[in-house]
Amino acid sequence: MHTLIVGAGSVGSMYQIMLQSKKNGFSIESLRYGKHKFIPDGVYSSCKDASTGQEYDYIMVCTKALPNIADPAEILKPVIKSNKTVIVLVQNGIGIEDPYVKTYPENPIITCAVYVDGKQKPNGLVEHGKLMELAYGLHKNKKGDNSDPFKNGVISNFHNILTSGGITSIVPTNIQKLKWFKNVWNAAISPMSVISGKHSGGDLARNPGTRSLLIKAMKEMIKVGETATGGPLHDKLSASEIPDYFINYTLSLPEPFILSMLQDYLNKKPMEHHVILKNPIDEAKKLGIDVPIIETMYELLIMAEKKNLSSIDKH
């Protein structure tokens, strides 16, 4: 089996090491898996270089989702030789599949809800906590309906690959519901952590004013997600229980819990606001739902990013 992992950040490296074991290259320290080192079969600086003539069975896209900066589907062109290659999008956010559906309408696309808590340090060491599981589903449409997913060979094979690599494989009946569920929290807390003056998740969840604002913002997202996917986002939690669930989850994390969007901002890197905020806002507009809090935070955030990125050389 040939797998190409695009994006050698913390998420990509963790998947690489679990799926293939060799020596040297990246070092990973994981609470769950211990210390690991690996060399991939090949390391390429671009997809063009990775186009070695062979056909890849799976291409796992583990880059940040930044469709506002460049069309992410374009980048894969040199390595997708036929419609047999399965494109696996290991990225959070809403509408991430759109550019790939447009450019590769015949290829199977697997879309994921990501739970790796990895963080890559400057020396190439990847710190990894306890979480290594992947929830995913075959992407059919925005409603995400994926009934009887194991009848589909693509999903069964991928499930076996993950499982034999020691990764917890989760195949929900509706992957889009799970992605929206995660995005409820992400869309509320991530921009707030930046524009409230660089606060940790715990700060925002503890402070009464921002906690109340978080809850209201999550309610906006829940309404859009439920309408977009045609029903409740979670099997066990009702819409009214979801905000409290995420507040308690946030309070349970070790502090300071720095959201990855804030990490990007502090590192003067582009933030994933397009798939976390803009696509859901556009979906809300299409559905006629008002999301004033999310929209306000989005506009403030991109204005803040404008100044933040202009203070360094573009990369």
Place this chain on the structure above:
Amino acid sequence: MHTLIVGAGSVGSMYQIMLQSKKNGFSIESLRYGKHKFIPDGVYSSCKDASTGQEYDYIMVCTKALPNIADPAEILKPVIKSNKTVIVLVQNGIGIEDPYVKTYPENPIITCAVYVDGKQKPNGLVEHGKLMELAYGLHKNKKGDNSDPFKNGVISNFHNILTSGGITSIVPTNIQKLKWFKNVWNAAISPMSVISGKHSGGDLARNPGTRSLLIKAMKEMIKVGETATGGPLHDKLSASEIPDYFINYTLSLPEPFILSMLQDYLNKKPMEHHVILKNPIDEAKKLGIDVPIIETMYELLIMAEKKNLSSIDKH
């Protein structure tokens, strides 16, 4: 006539020099009035020190309005000997009169909409542009109705004093409408200038995303102001014309136009968010009007202030 000016910042100094001429003390450079220096009859470090036995005819309060930090009416206790002393609140914002009404229910209160464009520099020099006018009215109630104001001796006297001092005196029929009108702009643009990553007024008015957000935020405030005061906020501008008016006004100012709230933030000083945002939000709640954008910005702003002020000694 004995006047006490509380607060020797840029606003207080400008009024002092216009109302009284002596030599030495403060230096003022004004495009409208040229260079001035003056020594007040007395300079006191507190109202307690200013309590010299004499009764003041007017007390002009030119401090920042920070009722969230301390009760501003308490500070005047040593200098208010009777209900004859007129309290003049030379401060922008909504609900600034409440603490004074509560503590001095029998004293006449004049409340103002301030247009001084003064800025005090570290060396005591006050830079003043072309604007020196005061719009004011006798404060009766929150509706601000002040019909036939010149029949009231307090207003007539104050008008004469200002006019003889070369200050343009404006007595609108409803001072609260004018204060709300000014606050429409202030509530929208001031917090945004801080939490969008420290942008100038022109930046926010030019950038399409924030311009559109400014307009929506102003519409929220217009609705609250109109409901609170019982009708249109402006004689000539309709509700739908007000946002464009302020956008164009902002674009007409020399850049970089740094809002005073952003100046305070950059100087790590408390911001006037209580009278510019919180009091209008509370008023909106009382009236059953949703102001999600203003509320979102308020919560983000006070969270940002928390971190900003905690990084210095309290003063």
